[in-house]
Amino acid sequence: MSKVLILAEHDQAGLNPSTAKCVSCAAELGADAIDVVVFAADASGAAGAAAGLEHVSRVITVERAENSSPLAAIIAPQLATLGADYDYVLGPSTTFGKDVLPRAAALAGVGQISDIMAVENPQRFQRPIYAGNAIITVTAPDNAKIFATVRVASYRAAGESGSAAPIESASVDAELPTHTRYVELQSGSGDRPDLQTARRVVSGGRGVGSEDNFKVIFNLADRLGAGVGASRAAVDAGYVPNDMQVGQTGKIIAPDLYMAFGISGAIQHLTGIKDAGTIVAVNKDADAPIFEVADIGLVGDLFEIIPALERALGD
Amino acid sequence: MKILVCLKRVVDYNVRIRVKPDGSGVVTDGVKMSINPFDEIALEEALRIRERGDAEEVIALSIGPEDCQQQLRTGLAMGADRAILVTAEAAVEPLAAARVMLKLIEREGTDLVILGKQAIDDDCNQTGQMLAALWNRPQATFASKLELADGRATVTREVDAGLEVIDVELPAVITTDLRLNEPRYVKLPDIMKAKKKPLETLAIADLQVDVTPGVQVETYEPPPTRAKGIMVDSVEALVSAMRDKGLLG
Numbered sequence: 001m002s003k004v005l006i007l008a009e010h011d012q013a014g015l016n017p018s019t020a021k022c023v024s025c026a027a028e029l030g031a032d033a034i035d036v037v038v039f040a041a042d043a044s045g046a047a048g049a050a051a052g053l054e055h056v057s058r059v060i061t062v063e064r065a066e067n068s069s070p071l072a073a074i075i076a077p078q079l080a081t082l083g084a085d086y087d088y089v090l091g092p093s094t095t096f097g098k099d100v101l102p103r104a105a106a107l108a109g110v111g112q113i114s115d116i117m118a119v120e121n122p123q124r125f126q127r128p129i130y131a132g133n134a135i136i137t138v139t140a141p142d143n144a145k146i147f148a149t150v151r152v153a154s155y156r157a158a159g160e161s162g163s164a165a166p167i168e169s170a171s172v173d174a175e176l177p178t179h180t181r182y183v184e185l186q187s188g189s190g191d192r193p194d195l196q197t198a199r200r201v202v203s204g205g206r207g208v209g210s211e212d213n214f215k216v217i218f219n220l221a222d223r224l225g226a227g228v229g230a231s232r233a234a235v236d237a238g239y240v241p242n243d244m245q246v247g248q249t250g251k252i253i254a255p256d257l258y259m260a261f262g263i264s265g266a267i268q269h270l271t272g273i274k275d276a277g278t279i280v281a282v283n284k285d286a287d288a289p290i291f292e293v294a295d296i297g298l299v300g301d302l303f304e305i306i307p308a309l310e311r312a313l314g315d
Numbered sequence: 316m317k318i319l320v321c322l323k324r325v326v327d328y329n330v331r332i333r334v335k336p337d338g339s340g341v342v343t344d345g346v347k348m349s350i351n352p353f354d355e356i357a358l359e360e361a362l363r364i365r366e367r368g369d370a371e372e373v374i375a376l377s378i379g380p381e382d383c384q385q386q387l388r389t390g391l392a393m394g395a396d397r398a399i400l401v402t403a404e405a406a407v408e409p410l411a412a413a414r415v416m417l418k419l420i421e422r423e424g425t426d427l428v429i430l431g432k433q434a435i436d437d438d439c440n441q442t443g444q445m446l447a448a449l450w451n452r453p454q455a456t457f458a459s460k461l462e463l464a465d466g467r468a469t470v471t472r473e474v475d476a477g478l479e480v481i482d483v484e485l486p487a488v489i490t491t492d493l494r495l496n497e498p499r500y501v502k503l504p505d506i507m508k509a510k511k512k513p514l515e516t517l518a519i520a521d522l523q524v525d526v527t528p529g530v531q532v533e534t535y536e537p538p539p540t541r542a543k544g545i546m547v548d549s550v551e552a553l554v555s556a557m558r559d560k561g562l563l564g
């Protein structure tokens with residue numbers, strides 16, 4: 001009888017798609033129960049969505065005013081307490097999951113397995129190290145309690161089950177600190193398709209040259225209904241906000257189509273796109289390392305190629 | 316105020332990582348080793364705080380083999396006041412590292428701990444959060460801006476949705492993201508001066524912390540390689556190659 005608890009990620013209104021990906025990973029653990037917990041001020045939206053996912057046995061809501069913002073210091077003690085009855089506690093390897101899970105694991109007195117990319121058996125997992133340049137297989141001892149984050153780019157989102165799992169509200173007896181205050185979220189790229197779930201992503205690098213020039217990337221993305229990404233160099237130079245960074249320290253994504261313009265292809269960038277279906281690269285330097293991983297490469301000036309591409313795509 | 320900075324010795328970020336043919340690890344012989352880039356940013360931030368007059372002392376801590384002395388000497392040359400090396404021959408998991416850090420925080424009476432959000436070798440992204448949990452203090456992870464005033468820190472964090480601002484009471488643990496600052500270069504005279512700065516060595520066994528690994532690493536493998544792609548020589552050829560793959564439907 002093994003049980004999995006998944007920490008839901010949400011924005012108080014809806015469920016983040018990373019949660020459904022954690023469910024897919026959990027489904028490989030051969031567990032008897034997969035529960036999802038939603039910590040929120042008002043959990044109804046996220047809980048409803050989680051209850052509709054296949055494999056989910058039960059959704060637990062923990063509603064209190066303190067849970068209105070995603071603070072690790074507040075959520076981790078509740079997760080550690082609730083997790084005491086489970087064999088596995090999983091969360092997404094998003095910035096939210098990476099913030100909360102290790103804190104909860106340490107409170108529970110156990111280590112954590114980061115970025116599970118494959119489950120070999122319920123005790124044995126693969127995870128990337130060195131920016132994805134090596135993959136290790138790790139084994140946890142029998143009966144060990146496992147805290148882990150799930151590399152969301154490695155999993156497809158669980159589908160709808162067609163029938164809703166029960167939603168139960170719980171109160172968790174954990175002392176919550178007052179030392180941490182949430183101030184605000186300054187959101188970056190607004191209402192474009194979400195990078196982590198977009199089927200197509202168009203990205204620009206330092207080669208784009210300026211914030212103003214980035215318009216050509218946005219325009220092409222709009223044409224393709226794509227999300228927009230960027231290299232670290234483009235973010236550092238202030239062309240675009242940080243939440244568009246793809247790579248080892250940005251987002252790890254797995255779109256069907258990734259188009260890189262003016263990106264050289266540093267390993268730290270490539271680690272973010274290894275799971276893309278097709279990588280298209282346009283760079284004026286024929287020796288740029290991005291061409292080593294590109295499925296389709298074209299050497300040339302992006303400022304000539306993008307307009308020509310838009311024309312060739314027709315209406 | 317005393318600031319503790321943690322410096323991990325890792326394979327330099329410019330090195331192309333190769334897995335040993337027998338799958339027992341990655342090649343580190345004769346490979347350039349450096350301070351984990353995120354930790355270097357942590358040290359830079361601590362030095363700036365001290366230089367502004369908001370801290371009296373910056374202590375650099377490393378956990379690992381004797382060779383970590385090299386990275387600590389670099390840290391001293393950058394400007395840390397003194398260094399502590401906790402020697403450990405076997406790999407130290409994040410939870411064990413956090414326990415070691417806590418011991419030294421308690422000994423030193425530290426008010427602020429700054430460390431990288433992840434080490435570029437194991438990419439775990441855990442230690443700062445675990446330390447904050449064990450210490451029962453706030454954490455502000457993935458920091459791209461840090462302001463200190465009245466015993467509190469206001470931290471801008473790089474999160475998936477943009478920039479999040481939180482405000483924490485000190486003592487606290489801060490983990491750094493890349494855009495927090497640009498670390499200074501070390502100058503030759505500083506390297507000479509650093510040789511005279513104190514570097515204390517402790518054995519991990521003497522600290523009496525539980526360092527039992529939680530998991531066992533079975534094998535190391537190179538990542539799957541992508542199939543070789545094609546080069547096209549015109550936009551028309553690009554569009555037709557994309558259509559063939561059904562990517563424009």
Ligand SMILES: Cc1cc2nc3c(=O)[nH]c(=O)nc-3n(C[C@H](O)[C@H](O)[C@H](O)COP(=O)(O)OP(=O)(O)OC[C@H]3O[C@@H](n4cnc5c(N)ncnc54)[C@H](O)[C@@H]3O)c2cc1C
Pocket residue numbers: 204205206207208230231232233234245246247248249250251261262263264265266267268269272282283284285288300301302303328352353435493
């Ligand atoms: C610890 C660490 C973590 C990192 N994490 C990340 C990460 O998460 N993501 C990331 O992206 N980077 C990351 N980096 C940085 C990474 O090493 C590279 O510096 C960065 O990816 C380079 O970005 P770029 O390709 O845009 O710039 P460059 O390397 O400067 O490449 C620009 C490219 O544009 C081409 N170009 C210029 N003009 C044109 C034109 N008109 N038309 C076509 N092509 C043109 C050039 O030929 C060149 O290849 C990290 C680095 C470190 C040390």
